[in-house]
Amino acid sequence: xxxxxxxxxxxxxxxxxxxxxxxxxxxxxxxxxxxxxxxxxxxxxxxxxxxxxxxxxxxxxxxxxxxxxxxxxxxxxxxxxxxxxxxxxxxxxxxxxxxxxxxxxxxxxxxxxxxxxxxxxxxxxxxxxxxxxxxxxxxxxxxxxxxxxxxxxxxxxxxxxxxxxxxxxxxxxxxxxxxxxxxxxxxxxxxxxxxxxxxxxxxxxxxxxxxxxxxxxxxxxxxxxxxxxxxxxxxxxxxxxxxxxxxxxxxxxxxxxxxxxxxxxxxxxxxxxxxxxxxxxxxxxxxxxxxxxxxxxxxxxxxxxxxxxxxxxxxxxxxxxxxxxxxxxxxxxxxxxxxxxxxxxxxxxxxxxxxxxxxxxxxxxxxxxxxxxxx
Amino acid sequence: xxxxxxxxxxxxxxxxxxxxxxxxxxxxxxxxxxxxxxxxxxxxxxxxxxxxxxxxxxxxxxxxxxxxxxxxxxxxxxxxxxxxxxxxxxxxxxxxxxxxxxxxxxxxxxxxxxxxxxxxxxxxxxxxxxxxxxxxxxxxxxxxxxxxxxxxxxxxxxxxxxxxxxxxxxxxxxxxxxxxxxxxxxxxxxxxxxxxxxxxxxxxxxxxxxxxxxxxxxxxxxxxxxxxxxxxxxxxxxxxxxxxxxxxxxxxxxxxxxxxxxxxxxxxxxxxxxxxxxxxxxxxxxxxxxxxxxxxxx
Numbered sequence: 001x002x003x004x005x006x007x008x009x010x011x012x013x014x015x016x017x018x019x020x021x022x023x024x025x026x027x028x029x030x031x032x033x034x035x036x037x038x039x040x041x042x043x044x045x046x047x048x049x050x051x052x053x054x055x056x057x058x059x060x061x062x063x064x065x066x067x068x069x070x071x072x073x074x075x076x077x078x079x080x081x082x083x084x085x086x087x088x089x090x091x092x093x094x095x096x097x098x099x100x101x102x103x104x105x106x107x108x109x110x111x112x113x114x115x116x117x118x119x120x121x122x123x124x125x126x127x128x129x130x131x132x133x134x135x136x137x138x139x140x141x142x143x144x145x146x147x148x149x150x151x152x153x154x155x156x157x158x159x160x161x162x163x164x165x166x167x168x169x170x171x172x173x174x175x176x177x178x179x180x181x182x183x184x185x186x187x188x189x190x191x192x193x194x195x196x197x198x199x200x201x202x203x204x205x206x207x208x209x210x211x212x213x214x215x216x217x218x219x220x221x222x223x224x225x226x227x228x229x230x231x232x233x234x235x236x237x238x239x240x241x242x243x244x245x246x247x248x249x250x251x252x253x254x255x256x257x258x259x260x261x262x263x264x265x266x267x268x269x270x271x272x273x274x275x276x277x278x279x280x281x282x283x284x285x286x287x288x289x290x291x292x293x294x295x296x297x298x299x300x301x302x303x304x305x306x307x308x309x310x311x312x313x314x315x316x317x318x319x320x321x322x323x324x325x326x327x328x329x330x331x332x333x334x335x336x337x338x339x340x341x342x343x344x345x346x347x348x349x350x351x352x353x354x355x356x357x358x359x360x361x362x363x364x365x366x367x368x369x370x371x372x373x374x375x
Numbered sequence: 376x377x378x379x380x381x382x383x384x385x386x387x388x389x390x391x392x393x394x395x396x397x398x399x400x401x402x403x404x405x406x407x408x409x410x411x412x413x414x415x416x417x418x419x420x421x422x423x424x425x426x427x428x429x430x431x432x433x434x435x436x437x438x439x440x441x442x443x444x445x446x447x448x449x450x451x452x453x454x455x456x457x458x459x460x461x462x463x464x465x466x467x468x469x470x471x472x473x474x475x476x477x478x479x480x481x482x483x484x485x486x487x488x489x490x491x492x493x494x495x496x497x498x499x500x501x502x503x504x505x506x507x508x509x510x511x512x513x514x515x516x517x518x519x520x521x522x523x524x525x526x527x528x529x530x531x532x533x534x535x536x537x538x539x540x541x542x543x544x545x546x547x548x549x550x551x552x553x554x555x556x557x558x559x560x561x562x563x564x565x566x567x568x569x570x571x572x573x574x575x576x577x578x579x580x581x582x583x584x585x586x587x588x589x590x591x592x593x594x595x596x597x598x599x600x601x602x603x604x605x606x607x608x609x610x611x612x613x614x615x616x617x618x619x620x621x622x623x624x625x626x627x628x629x630x631x632x633x634x635x636x637x638x639x640x641x642x643x644x645x646x647x648x649x650x651x652x653x654x655x656x657x658x659x660x661x662x663x664x665x666x667x668x669x670x671x672x673x
Contacts (some may be wrong), residue, residue: 009459077421083419086392194415194590197518329588332425343450343487347568349550350614358544
């Protein structure tokens with residue numbers, strides 16, 4: 001075997017994998033139950049499903065366990081798993097007007113059809129470390145659940161219903177720009193072909209839906225802070241369950257199950273071209289798996305920003321946004337810097353040394369400063 | 376086909392499902408038909424991280440057959456960690472025979488080297504490409520670089536080479552030196568050292584390039600003209616190892632790695648591990664020939 005700088009490849013990898021497993025289990029604590037992760041780490045599961053691009057809470061929980069809670073890594077595992085699945089159907093467009101709403105709020109109007117429903121949100125919790133969680137036991141959980149169910153007036157339950165959407169109010173008032181026939185209606189499946197620029201909106205939204213929340217937040221926030229000009233109002237944000245349907249071979253619509261999604265419509269003022277043209281509002285759209293307000297709001301901001309290209313603000317730049325918010329690709333490439341690069345480096349080194357030779361001035365010798373010498 | 380039994384997945388031969396493999400092969404055919412042109416493709420996620428060789432894997436897994444003999448190198452070595460990892464993955468998913476021997480392999484995947492040993496007409500050489508766009512350094516936008524390729528508008532590239540010369544007295548491009556393929560497309564040969572670039576020209580083997588993260592495939596078919604970019608009066612040259620030799624074999628006409636020993640002394644060694652093994656074993660593997668290597672003293 002020739003000279004190998006990175007010795008004992010196979011053994012080293014094997015040992016390292018053993019160590020990973022050892023670090024996960026070394027304290028011999030009670031094994032994490034997948035059901036527990038699914039139910040008590042709901043937000044992490046949602047995030048992993050969204051970035052992994054596959055709706056499978058159970059598999060997302062397994063991935064989280066396998067990755068010791070590292071969300072990027074878990075999403076990556078799920079994304080790779082998803083790539084092995086056969087694509088049998090495209091679902092019909094989900095109808096969020098028929099969502100079983102668990103939470104819906106609007107910032108643009110005080111009253112909206114059906115009222116503001118906070119649902120489960122941490123928005124108004126005080127972020128005070130609750131040390132009693134350290135002593136939580138089955139008894140405490142049961143006690144809470146009993147109390148909670150007692151509070152539900154079973155004889156006075158509201159009818160299950162759907163709610164009109166805030167954008168419909170705007171639409172009916174003629175405040176939205178009618179859909180331009182020139183607006184692209186092309187449906188691209190970004191998992192089956194590479195994105196090309198300028199990308200159709202369908203591709204942009206898909207990329208954003210799988211993008212990493214933190215990356216979307218950085219760019220969305222930048223746009224609000226002055227590195228861009230999108231500072232929208234949340235027209236509506238809703239979270240709940242929607243039905244998924246597919247058409248079978250005979251063309252019949254079949255219900256295949258429910259998924260949880262969060263959806264946001266953000267309202268911005270459109271650019272006026274002329275004084276004679278009346279002003280209008282534009283809608284930025286965001287939708288992702290599970291509950292993730294931050295993500296859908298930032299999707300809305302970036303959706304709007306990307307429709308008006310502007311080289312001076314990164315959020316308005318399609319290629320900048322879409323390539324660099326893709327968490328799984330970013331993580332892979334950033335970490336590849338740990339791979340050996342000695343051949344590549346040697347090639348540059350030869351150039352640099354030759355250039356030093358050619359340059360009239362030789363690099364000056366580093367002389368220690370007097371202060372350092374006295375230390 | 377892929378069977379998905381809960382908790383017990385049986386993966387398809389070569390991991391990727393047949394429909395996607397077919398898609399990749401169609402795109403590869405297009406790439407071969409238009410040498411040097413970057414063909415967009417689906418680039419499905421792999422269980423290997425982006426930037427760690429997914430593009431090379433896609434190509435390998437799409438073209439590999441049960442009778443193939445597979446070799447994979449990373450920075451010239453069969454035994455470095457990433458090569459071991461990918462070799463194991465390919466072997467697990469296909470059960471094909473693997474080898475370190477360049478001559479024995481029918482399918483060779485590489486990260487940033489062409490083997491010193493000459494390739495044959497029966498071999499396919501697959502590159503892992505981090506950045507398929509040679510013009511990226513002069514134009515950040517993909518839709519503009521595609522247009523530039525379409526119109527063969529390479530003025531910006533030439534200007535940048537000229538500026539490099541004016542600034543530094545030489546074209547300071549190292550690994551991944553841009554080439555012109557079949558007199559038409561400028562192509563990034565992936566970060567192989569300049570030493571390897573001439574060996575793409577009129578090569579007997581088929582060269583396939585996969586850039587997973589950037590979702591592009593491209594190819595250099597056998598016996599295709601591949602020329603490094605150079606001016607009439609400022610010529611391309613390979614890395615100069617004059618005055619050094621492999622400390623184990625005394626060989627001078629190969630790409631050498633610099634080693635620093637514990638006592639601080641510097642030595643050189645042949646980078647291509649299989650080539651070194653063969654020389655040490657007193658074999659005489661047939662090396663690539665080109666006008667640059669032919670000028671060197673043995």
